Structure formats: C-alpha cells, structure tokens
Amino acid sequence: MKFAGRWTPYLYVLPAAAMFGLFTLYPIARTIHMSVTDLEFIQPEKAEFVGLDNYREALSIHRDPSYNDSKARLAFGNTLRFTAMFLPLYIILPMPVAFLIDRLRRQVVMRVASFLPVVVSGAVVAVLWTTLYHATYGPLTAIAKTMGFKDINFLANKATAMPSLVAMGVWHGMGFNVLLYLVRLAAIPNELYEAASVDGANRWQVFWGVTLPLLRPAVYLVTVLGLIGSLKVFGPMFIMTDGGPANSTLSLVMYIYQTAFRFGNLRFGYAAAMAVILAIVIMTFAIASSRLNRPVDR
Amino acid sequence: MTSLATDIKKRPSRLRPAGLTPGQVVIWVVLAVIVLANLCPFIWVVLSSFKPGSEINAERPTLLPRKWTLENYRNMAHQMGGFGRFYLNSFIVTTATVGLTLLVGSLAAYGFARFQFRGSSVLFYTLVFSMFLPGELALIGRFELFQKFRLLNKLTGLTLAYTASGLAMVLFIMRNVFRGIPQDMIDAARIDGCGTWGIFWEIMIPISKTGLVAAAVLTFMGAWNEFLFAVTTTWSEKAQTLPVGIMLLRGQFEHWDYGMLFATLMLSFLPVMILFVALQKHFIRGATAGAIKG
Numbered sequence: 001m002k003f004a005g006r007w008t009p010y011l012y013v014l015p016a017a018a019m020f021g022l023f024t025l026y027p028i029a030r031t032i033h034m035s036v037t038d039l040e041f042i043q044p045e046k047a048e049f050v051g052l053d054n055y056r057e058a059l060s061i062h063r064d065p066s067y068n069d070s071k072a073r074l075a076f077g078n079t080l081r082f083t084a085m086f087l088p089l090y091i092i093l094p095m096p097v098a099f100l101i102d103r104l105r106r107q108v109v110m111r112v113a114s115f116l117p118v119v120v121s122g123a124v125v126a127v128l129w130t131t132l133y134h135a136t137y138g139p140l141t142a143i144a145k146t147m148g149f150k151d152i153n154f155l156a157n158k159a160t161a162m163p164s165l166v167a168m169g170v171w172h173g174m175g176f177n178v179l180l181y182l183v184r185l186a187a188i189p190n191e192l193y194e195a196a197s198v199d200g201a202n203r204w205q206v207f208w209g210v211t212l213p214l215l216r217p218a219v220y221l222v223t224v225l226g227l228i229g230s231l232k233v234f235g236p237m238f239i240m241t242d243g244g245p246a247n248s249t250l251s252l253v254m255y256i257y258q259t260a261f262r263f264g265n266l267r268f269g270y271a272a273a274m275a276v277i278l279a280i281v282i283m284t285f286a287i288a289s290s291r292l293n294r295p296v297d298r
Numbered sequence: 299m300t301s302l303a304t305d306i307k308k309r310p311s312r313l314r315p316a317g318l319t320p321g322q323v324v325i326w327v328v329l330a331v332i333v334l335a336n337l338c339p340f341i342w343v344v345l346s347s348f349k350p351g352s353e354i355n356a357e358r359p360t361l362l363p364r365k366w367t368l369e370n371y372r373n374m375a376h377q378m379g380g381f382g383r384f385y386l387n388s389f390i391v392t393t394a395t396v397g398l399t400l401l402v403g404s405l406a407a408y409g410f411a412r413f414q415f416r417g418s419s420v421l422f423y424t425l426v427f428s429m430f431l432p433g434e435l436a437l438i439g440r441f442e443l444f445q446k447f448r449l450l451n452k453l454t455g456l457t458l459a460y461t462a463s464g465l466a467m468v469l470f471i472m473r474n475v476f477r478g479i480p481q482d483m484i485d486a487a488r489i490d491g492c493g494t495w496g497i498f499w500e501i502m503i504p505i506s507k508t509g510l511v512a513a514a515v516l517t518f519m520g521a522w523n524e525f526l527f528a529v530t531t532t533w534s535e536k537a538q539t540l541p542v543g544i545m546l547l548r549g550q551f552e553h554w555d556y557g558m559l560f561a562t563l564m565l566s567f568l569p570v571m572i573l574f575v576a577l578q579k580h581f582i583r584g585a586t587a588g589a590i591k592g
Contacts, residue, residue, distance in 0.1 A: 027439030
C-alpha cells in the first residue's frame with residue numbers, strides 16, 4: 001500500500017495556495033498592472049495604458065514638467081524626515097534599558113513592564129497621545145508651558161508636529177527593541193565575559209570589546225525593521241494630524257491613501273504606481289539586509 | 299533563523315553573584331524609574347478616566363483626580379457610541395483570522411515539511427518571499443477585487459484579507475516546527491495504520507502546541523491592530539474594528555464629552571494588557587519569532 005497518493009501533498013497545500021493566490025498574489029499583480037494605466041475609480045471604463053507616466057509623475061521626472069507632482073515630492077520628503085528623526089532614537093534609546101535588564105537576576109517583571117506599550121494597537125496609542133498633546137487639557141502641553149513655552153500646540157505647529165509623532169512612535173516601539181536586544185545579550189556566551197575579566201579588561205572595555213560587537217545582529221535587525229516601518233508610516237499622521245499643518249506631516253502612504261480613496265477622481269493608477277515605488281524601496285532594504293546579515297548571524 | 303530558539307535563557311554567572319547585592323538594588327531602582335516613566339501615558343489615561351468632567355476640562359490638568367468618580371464609565375454604558383460594536387467586530391475578525399490562518403497555514407506547512415512534490419520549493423519560496431512585500435502593495439488591488447466580490451465593508455472581507463496576509467508567516471513558522479518532529483514518531487503511527495490526515499491531527503498538531511501558540515499570538519497581533527486596510531474598506535458600524543472605531547469616537551467625544559474618551563481608551567488597552575501579562579511567555583516568544591518578518 002502506498003502511504004500517500006500522488007496528489008496528497010497538493011491537497012494539503014491547496015487551501016493556502018488558493019487563498020494566497022486570490023487575495024494576495026492577484027491583488028499585487030493587479031496593483032502593478034494598474035500602475036501603468038490612468039485608471040480612476042470613478043470612471044474605470046476610461047482607463048488607458050500610459051506606460052511609466054505615473055512613475056515619472058511621482059518621481060518628478062516627467063517629460064512635461066507641469067505634470068511633476070510637488071505633493072508627492074513633499075510626501076517623500078516628509079517620510080524621509082520622519083525616518084531620519086525616528087530611526088536613531090529607535091535604535092539607541094532601548095539599548096541602555098536592555099543592558100540594565102540584562103544585568104538583573106530576575107528579569108521577568110521588567111521585561112513585561114517594558115513590553116506593555118507594544119501590545120496596544122497603534123490606533124489606540126495615537127488617540128491616547130492626542131490627549132497628551134491636547135492644546136488645552138494635555139499634560140505635555142502643561143509641562144511645556146511651565147517650562148516657559150507659551151501658546152504651545154504640539155500637533156498644530158509646523159515645527160513640533162512631526163517630532164511629536166516621532167516621539168510617540170519611538171515610545172511605542174521601545175519595548176519591542178528592548179526585547180530583541182535582550183534575546184541577543186542572553187545569547188552571548190559567558191566564557192567571553194570571563195575571558196575578558198581574566199585578561200583584566202574593565203567594564204568599559206568589556207562593553208566595547210564584547211557586548212557591542214556581539215549585539216550587532218540585533219542592532220541590524222532593529223535598524224531594518226525600524227527603517228521599513230518608518231517608510232510605511234501612516235496611522236500616526238492619519239489619526240493625529242491628518243497630514244497637517246499645511247501637509248507638513250503628510251507621509252507617503254498617507255498620500256497614496258488620499259490619492260486612491262479620498263481626493264479628486266480617486267486615481268487608482270497613480271496611487272498604485274506610488275505603492276510599487278514604496279515596495280521596491282522596501283524590498284531593496286529587506287533583500288540587502290538578509291544578504292548582509294548572513295555572515296554575522298551564525 | 300532557527301525556528302523558535304528565542305527564549306531568553308538564564309545564564310548562571312560568576313559575574314552575577316547570588317542574592318540582592320547593592321548593585322542589583324541600584325539597577326532595580328533605576329529601571330523602576332525608567333519603566334514607570336514609560337508607562338506614564340497609560341497611568342494618565344487610567345487616572346483621568348476617574349475624573350469628573352469639571353477636572354478634565356480644567357485650565358491646568360492634574361494627574362490625580364481630586365474627586366474619584368465612575369461618571370465616565372456610567373455615561374459610556376448608556377451611550378456607547380458604537381464602542382461595544384467595534385469591540386465585538388474586532389473580536390470576531392481576530393478570532394476568525396487566527397483560527398483560519400492557523401488551520402490553512404498548518405495544513406500547508408505539513409504539506410511542505412513532510413512531502414516532496416513537484417513545484418514545492420517554488421511555491422514555498424513564493425509564499426515566504428511574499429512576507430517581505432509591504433501590505434500597501436496589495437491594498438489597491440484588493441480594494442478592487444473586494445468590490446467585485448462584494449466583500450467591502452464586511453467582517454468576512456477583513457478576515458479573508460488578514461488571513462491571506464498572515465498565512466506566509468504561520469506557514470514559515472509551522473514548517474520549521476513540523477520538520478523538527480522526529481521521523482520515528484511518524485513511522486510508528488504509520489505502522490499503527492495512521493494515514494497522512496491522521497498523522498496531522500494526532501501527532502503533528504498536538505506535539506506542536508508551542509509553535510502554534512507563537513503563530514497564534516503573531517496572527518492575533520496583526521489582525522487586532524491592523525489599521526490601513528480596515529480604514530479603507532469599512533465605513534459603517536457593522537464592520538468597523540476597534541482601531542478605526544477609536545479614531546471615530548475620538549472625533550465624537552472631543553466635542554461633547556472628553557471624559558468618556560479616557561474611559562474608552564482605558565477599556566481599549568486594558569483587556570489586551572491583561573491578556574499579555576497572563577500569556578507573557580507566549581507573547582514574547584511569538585513576537586520575537588515574528589521579528590524575522592520584514
């Protein structure tokens with residue numbers, strides 16, 4: 001008797017393959033297809049093939065400069081600005097916390113406490129922080145006022161809006177990175193520390209010579225995850241500032257959303273092109289990181 | 299990427315002497331201060347939810363309520379403004395997503411882990427590769443597809459989309475888990491007359507509880523927190539989930555009852571936190587297993 005028929009494995013894989021094909025693969029293919037047309041949601045029958053015009057428009061390299069989209073440029077710029085502020089804090093701030101927890105004999109309480117914000121959904125966190133930043137009733141506003149900043153309105157001011165979103169994002173992601181660092185720190189073999197102390201290294205030297213180099217894979221992971229996450233940032237601005245003031249917090253994904261679902265003729269084709277550009281950027285980082293990470297991580 | 303070897307191991311050390319040394323106490327105190335400061339936003343919400351309207355709308359916000367009251371919660375019980383419905387929707391979508399993803403994902407993982415078949419590696423790597431694709435890429439295509447299938451503004455639609463997005467992750471985790479199960483056990487079951495289906499349910503699933511829980515936690519977090527797709531494809535109370543709902547409620551409460559917003563926020567994060575503390579080991583294992591996702 002044959003244990004498994006020729007088609008048995010296919011039957012196990014079939015439901016997953018079907019769902020994946022229908023609800024992920026096809027939509028992705030369709031998005032890419034749309035990106036080379038001028039499809040608009042309100043009049044889909046008029047859609048025509050336009051080649052790479054949408055891409056040219058989004059990247060401001062259109063033959064006819066009047067097509068170049070300054071709002072897309074702004075959204076790209078804002079997203080990069082968010083990333084530039086977010087990423088260093090996101091990588092560095094959790095480190096001291098992780099180092100301290102790593103030195104504890106019983107870590108569970110601190111691990112759980114520092115992880116708590118991570119389990120709360122981004123939307124809830126965004127609404128929560130809106131109350132912290134509230135112009136009249138917000139405690140952060142009150143603190144800023146006692147420090148001498150008069151008439152401060154964190155989310156409505158061009159200078160403070162983006163940093164306020166960054167602060168929230170860093171706070172929300174902290175616990176997760178503390179955990180990633182801790183996992184890595186715990187994997188550092190004791191022999192290395194013992195060898196270092198036998199060699200007479202002081203704490204500082206141990207930190208620079210042993211801990212930090214061995215933490216590198218985790219730093220790497222945090223960097224890549226943080227980079228990808230911040231390039232995709234949407235919720236905070238959508239909920240807290242609606243892209244304002246004066247589009248200064250309009251992120252790329254938020255602009256994609258507005259183009260496709262909110263403003264004008266709902267230009268699906270153009271929004272799709274921007275989504276493809278975002279995906280290409282993200283994929284590049286993801287693939288590059290998996291290549292680079294391999295020799296370091298065992 | 300070893301499957302789930304992400305538990306934080308205790309490491310006995312000569313550098314870490316037993317007992318509560320002064321050094322340990324200092325670290326505890328410093329950490330307590332940091333962690334408490336970190337949790338301040340939640341503390342603020344909890345305390346504010348017990349303040350009467352007059353204190354919430356005061357010129358100078360205070361941390362502790364001068365007069366403790368359940369007014370905000372009472373008001374909420376009377377006029378939920380859809381909060382109960384949002385919660386229920388989130389619960390239904392998340393439960394259905396976790397159930398469906400685990401079932402479909404483990405079945406496929408079993409197929410990939412235990413059988414050699416034509417096209418298996420191409421299919422597997424296509425699925426795994428898709429993990430790294432940002433969901434934003436599928437968004438617009440899915441919207442169009444859902445419109446054709448009449449899945450927009452429906453809990454079924456959200457469930458199917460979240461399942462399709464979460465599948466690859468579950469598949470990846472579970473294939474590794476299934477591969478680690480010794481061949482002897484399967485051979486023994488086979489001699490006892492078990493078919494592939496029997497082996498899946500009687501051996502693979504019961505033995506892989508840890509992996510399944512990690513996969514479940516990950517899928518749970520993804521579905522419970524998802525925002526972009528929910529906000530684009532749902533527009534009425536019957537299908538809106540909590541992340542979308544909380545945003546709408548903020549808009550409502552901001553103008554007529556700010557105090558209720560704190561009660562709403564508190565009820566939005568507290569259950570998940572309690573769940574997390576109760577299942578912290580699994581949560582943390584699942585979360586770190588998911589870190590490999592791009």
